[in-house]
Amino acid sequence: MGRLTILNLNQSFPREDGSRLQVLEDFSLEVQDKEFVCILGSSGCGKTTLLRLIAGLDTGESGSIILDGEEMKGTNPKVGMVFQEYSLFPWRTVIDNIAFGLEMQGINKEERYHIAERYLNLVNLTQFRNSYPSELSGGMRQRVAVARALAVDPVLLLMDEPFGALDAQTRNMLQTELLTIWEKTKKTVVFITHSVDEAVFLADRIIVLTPRPGRICETIPLSLPRPRDRTSVEFAQLRRHVLDLINQPKCTLQ
Amino acid sequence: MATIAGKEHWIKEHWLGVLALILALVFWACYAALIVKNSFLLPGPGDVLLAFIDLLQKGILLADFGVSLMHFAIGLSGAILIGIPIGIAMGWNRKADEFLNPLIEILRPIPPLAWIPFAIIWFGFTPVSAGFVIFVGAFFPILINTYTGFRGVPRIFVEAGRMLGCTKTNDQIRYIAFPAALPSVVSGIRIATGVGWMCLVAAELFGVSNYGLGKNLWFYYNLHQMDAVVVYMLLLGMIGLAIDMVFRYYIDRHFLKWRTGEVA
Amino acid sequence: MNALKISAFALLALALLLFTAGCTQQAATPKISELRIGYQPSTHQMAHTTAMEKGWWKADLAPLGVQNVTDKVFPSGPPEMQAMLAGDLDIAYVGAAPVLSALATGLDAKIVAGVNTQGSDLVVSNNLDYKGPQSLAGKTIATFPAGSIQDTVLREWLKKNNLSPDKDVFIKGMTPGDAVTAITAGKVDAIFLPTPSPSTVVNQGKGRIVVHSGEMYPNHTCCVLVVSGKLIREHPEIVRQIIRTNDKAVAWNQQNLDEAAAIYAKKTGANLADVKSSLQEWDGSWVSDPNIIVDPVLDYAKFQYDLGYIKKPLTKDDIFDLSFYKKS
Numbered sequence: 001m002g003r004l005t006i007l008n009l010n011q012s013f014p015r016e017d018g019s020r021l022q023v024l025e026d027f028s029l030e031v032q033d034k035e036f037v038c039i040l041g042s043s044g045c046g047k048t049t050l051l052r053l054i055a056g057l058d059t060g061e062s063g064s065i066i067l068d069g070e071e072m073k074g075t076n077p078k079v080g081m082v083f084q085e086y087s088l089f090p091w092r093t094v095i096d097n098i099a100f101g102l103e104m105q106g107i108n109k110e111e112r113y114h115i116a117e118r119y120l121n122l123v124n125l126t127q128f129r130n131s132y133p134s135e136l137s138g139g140m141r142q143r144v145a146v147a148r149a150l151a152v153d154p155v156l157l158l159m160d161e162p163f164g165a166l167d168a169q170t171r172n173m174l175q176t177e178l179l180t181i182w183e184k185t186k187k188t189v190v191f192i193t194h195s196v197d198e199a200v201f202l203a204d205r206i207i208v209l210t211p212r213p214g215r216i217c218e219t220i221p222l223s224l225p226r227p228r229d230r231t232s233v234e235f236a237q238l239r240r241h242v243l244d245l246i247n248q249p250k251c252t253l254q
Numbered sequence: 255m256a257t258i259a260g261k262e263h264w265i266k267e268h269w270l271g272v273l274a275l276i277l278a279l280v281f282w283a284c285y286a287a288l289i290v291k292n293s294f295l296l297p298g299p300g301d302v303l304l305a306f307i308d309l310l311q312k313g314i315l316l317a318d319f320g321v322s323l324m325h326f327a328i329g330l331s332g333a334i335l336i337g338i339p340i341g342i343a344m345g346w347n348r349k350a351d352e353f354l355n356p357l358i359e360i361l362r363p364i365p366p367l368a369w370i371p372f373a374i375i376w377f378g379f380t381p382v383s384a385g386f387v388i389f390v391g392a393f394f395p396i397l398i399n400t401y402t403g404f405r406g407v408p409r410i411f412v413e414a415g416r417m418l419g420c421t422k423t424n425d426q427i428r429y430i431a432f433p434a435a436l437p438s439v440v441s442g443i444r445i446a447t448g449v450g451w452m453c454l455v456a457a458e459l460f461g462v463s464n465y466g467l468g469k470n471l472w473f474y475y476n477l478h479q480m481d482a483v484v485v486y487m488l489l490l491g492m493i494g495l496a497i498d499m500v501f502r503y504y505i506d507r508h509f510l511k512w513r514t515g516e517v518a
Numbered sequence: 519m520n521a522l523k524i525s526a527f528a529l530l531a532l533a534l535l536l537f538t539a540g541c542t543q544q545a546a547t548p549k550i551s552e553l554r555i556g557y558q559p560s561t562h563q564m565a566h567t568t569a570m571e572k573g574w575w576k577a578d579l580a581p582l583g584v585q586n587v588t589d590k591v592f593p594s595g596p597p598e599m600q601a602m603l604a605g606d607l608d609i610a611y612v613g614a615a616p617v618l619s620a621l622a623t624g625l626d627a628k629i630v631a632g633v634n635t636q637g638s639d640l641v642v643s644n645n646l647d648y649k650g651p652q653s654l655a656g657k658t659i660a661t662f663p664a665g666s667i668q669d670t671v672l673r674e675w676l677k678k679n680n681l682s683p684d685k686d687v688f689i690k691g692m693t694p695g696d697a698v699t700a701i702t703a704g705k706v707d708a709i710f711l712p713t714p715s716p717s718t719v720v721n722q723g724k725g726r727i728v729v730h731s732g733e734m735y736p737n738h739t740c741c742v743l744v745v746s747g748k749l750i751r752e753h754p755e756i757v758r759q760i761i762r763t764n765d766k767a768v769a770w771n772q773q774n775l776d777e778a779a780a781i782y783a784k785k786t787g788a789n790l791a792d793v794k795s796s797l798q799e800w801d802g803s804w805v806s807d808p809n810i811i812v813d814p815v816l817d818y819a820k821f822q823y824d825l826g827y828i829k830k831p832l833t834k835d836d837i838f839d840l841s842f843y844k845k846s
C-alpha cells in the first residue's frame with residue numbers, strides 16, 4: 001500500500017531556439033510504504049516536473065511510474081496532491097471543497113459531508129466549515145487543501161512546497177500539524193521543498209537533486225526520532241550534516 | 255448601499271449625487287426659460303412634467319413599459335441562451351476559437367440599427383423582430399465576457415480538479431470552469447443589459463408594435479412634440495438605471511458572495 | 519478638488535453645446551447668400567428635381583440676390599419639418615399633413631402653393647385576394663408614420679368603409695424603404711405609398727396596385743410648397759419667383775416626361791423603369807394653385823386635431839399665404 005517505484009524517467013522541454021532542455025534524465029527512485037520523503041533542491045532542478053509526472057498531470061517521454069505494482073498513466077484516485085499556490089475553489093465553502101473529490105466519485109450528499117467533516121476535524125478547522133476560502137488566512141487555506149486531498153483517501157500524498165508562501169511561524173506550526181496527520185493517516189508522502197530546515201524537520205529520508213538534468217546526487221536517511229526539536233543539539237547536527245552533503249561538488253556542479 | 259437604517263444616513267452618504275441632480279434641474283429650467291425660449295428646441299422641466307402627467311392620464315405609459323420590457327426580455331434571453339454556450343466553446347476549445355473568431359470580429363462592429371432591414375425581412379413585425387435588434391446589441395458583451403472568463407480560468411483549478419477525479423471535459427466545465435468564470439459571465443450579462451436597453455429605441459423604430467417606450471418616442475418626434483419625447487428619453491434612462499441597480503445589488507450579491515473578501 | 523474641477527468643466531462644455539444648438543435659430547442672415555430647399559424622393563416632387571438639376575433655381579433667383587441654392591433630401595415629412603423648425607430650411611417640398619403638425623408646434627412658415635394632388639397607391643401582396651376594402655379586414659398595411667398625408671387619407675378612407683383602424687385593420691408607420699422591404703419579404707399584406715414606390719413593388723412582382731388615393735379622397739392634396747416666414751416677410755419677390763420657377767418646371771416635365779424621369783432617377787438613385795411605370799399609372803396631377811387645396815388641407819387639420827396629433831386647431835390664415843400665387 002503506497003509503495004512508489006519510479007523507473008528511468010526522462011523528460012525534456014523545448015527551448016525557444018529549438019533545442020531541448022533535458023529536465024530529468026534516466027531518473028529512478030524508490031519510496032517505501034508509509035515513508036515520508038523530502039525532495040530537496042534549488043529551483044530549476046526538476047523537482048516540480050518530477051512531482052507532476054508522479055501525479056499524472058504530465059506524461060514523461062519514457063520511463064514508468066509504478067504504484068503498488070501497477071503502472072500509472074494519468075491522474076489516479078490513489079494519488080493526492082497539495083499545490084503550492086492557492087488551489088482551493090474560491091466559489092465553494094470549506095466543506096464543499098473538502099467534499100469535492102467525494103462528489104466526483106458520486107457519493108451522496110449526506111455521506112460525503114460526513115466523511116468531509118472527519119477530515120475537517122483532522123485539520124482543526126471545524127468552526128470554519130461554511131466559510132469561503134477568501135475569508136481564511138494562507139495557513140488555514142493550506143490546511144483545507146490537505147484535508148481536501150486526504151478526503152478521497154489516497155495512498156500516496158504529493159506536496160509541492162505547500163508551506164512556501166507562508167510566514168515562518170505558521171509554517172512551523174503546519175509542519176508539526178502535518179506530521180500529526182501523517183502519523184494518524186499513515187500515508188506515503190513525497191514532499192518537495194528547497195528549505196533544509198523543513199526537510200530535516202519532516203523527513204524520513206531526504207533526496208537531494210541537482211539541476212539540468214535533474215539527478216539524485218545524494219540520499220540522506222534521517223534516523224532522529226520524532227518529534228524533532230528544532231532547537232536541540234541533535235537537530236543542529238543533523239542540519240549541519242545535510243548542509244555539508246548538499247555543498248559537495250557533485251551536488252553543486254551544474 | 256447603507257445597511258444602517260435611516261433616510262438621513264442615506265442622504266448623508268449620497269448628498270453629492272443628489273446635489274448634482276438638483277443643480278442640473280435648475281440649470282436646465284433657467285437655460286430653457288431664459289436663453290433658449292423655444293420649447294421645440296429645448297423643452298423646459300415644466301413642459302416635460304406636464305407632458306408626463308398628460309401621458310399618464312392617457313394610460314399609455316404602462317403599456318409602453320410592458321411592451322418594451324417584453325422586447326428587451328426576448329433580446330436579452332436570446333443573447334444569453336446563444337452567447338454563453340458559444341463563449342464557453344470558444345473559451346475552452348482553441349480550435350473553436352480560431353474557427354469562430356474572425357466571423358465574430360467582423361460582425362461585432364455592425365451597429366444594431368443596421369440590422370433593421372434584416373429584422374424586417376426575417377421576422378416581420380413581430381416582437382421577435384424588435385427582440386432581434388436588441389439581441390444584436392446584447393450578444394457580443396455576453397459572448398466576449400464568457401469567452402474571457404473561460405480563457406482566464408486558472409490552470410491550477412483544473413489540475414486540482416483532475417487530481418480529485420474531475421477528468422471529463424463536461425465535468426470540468428460544469429464543476430470548475432463555469433463557477434470560476436461566473437463573475438465574468440455575470441459581468442457580461444450586466445453590460446449586455448445596459449447595451450440591450452439602449453437598443454430599444456432602434457428596435458422600436460420601424461413600427462414593430464403599437465406600444466413601446468422607443469416606439470412612442472418616435473411617434474411624438476414625428477408629431478414634433480418634443481416635450482413628450484423628453485419624457486420618454488428620461489423614462490428610458492431611469493428604467494435602464496433601475497435594471498442596472500437590480501444587477502448590482504441583488505444578483506451580484508447572491509451569485510458572487512464568495513467574492514466579498516475582495517475589493518468590490 | 520479635481521472631481522469638482524472636472525464636473526465644472528463638463529457643465530461648461532454642456533452649456534456651450536446647448537448654446538450653439540440655440541444658435542442655429544439665428545443662422546439665417548438678412549442677406550440670402552444661400553437658399554436651402556428640402557424635398558423627398560417622390561415623383562410628386564419632380565418639379566424640384568428638374569429645376570435643381572437644370573440649374574433653374576440658381577438662374578432664376580440670382581438676379582434677386584440669391585448666390586447659392588442647395589437642397590437636402592429627407593425620407594419623410596416629419597424630419598424635413600424638424601429641419602425647418604430648427605431653421606435649417608427656407609423652402610420645403612413636403613406633404614401637407616406634416617406641415618400642419620409643425621405649424622401647431624410653432625413653425626414660422628406658410629403654404630404658398632400646391633405641388634401635387636393624389637398620387638399614392640394601395641398595393642396589396644399577391645396572396646391577398648382583393649375584392650374591395652372589406653378584404654383588408656384583419657390585414658396589416660404599412661404606410662408613412664402617423665401625421666402624414668398617407669396615414670391620414672388611409673385612416674379616413676377605412677373609417678368611411680366601416681373599418682376601424684387599429685381594430686379591424688392594422689396600420690404600421692415606417693419609412694418607404696422599410697415598407698417596400700416589408701412587402702417584398704411578405705411581412706405585411708399591403709402598403710400605401712406615394713409614387714414611385716408602388717411601381718418598385720409591382721415591377722419586382724411582389725404585389726399589385728388596387729386603389730389609387732384619388733379614389734379614396736378625390737383631389738386630395740398631397741405635397742405642398744412651404745416657405746419660411748422670414749423669407750415671406752423679407753423677400754416676397756423671391757417667393758413669387760419660386761412659384762414661377764416651379765410652374766416652369768412642371769410645364770417642362772409634362773412636355774418631356776421621359777427626360778424628366780431620367781433626371782429624377784439619376785438624382786435620387788431610383789430605378790428608371792420603376793419611375794417610368796409610376797408616371798404611367800399614377801392618378802396624380804402637378805397642380806400649384808393653392809386656392810383649390812384650402813378645403814382639403816383644412817380638412818386634414820381638423821382630422822389631426824380630432825386625433826390629438828395637434829394640440830390646437832389651425833385656421834386658414836395660420837396655414838396659408840395665398841397672396842403670392844398668380845393664376846397664369
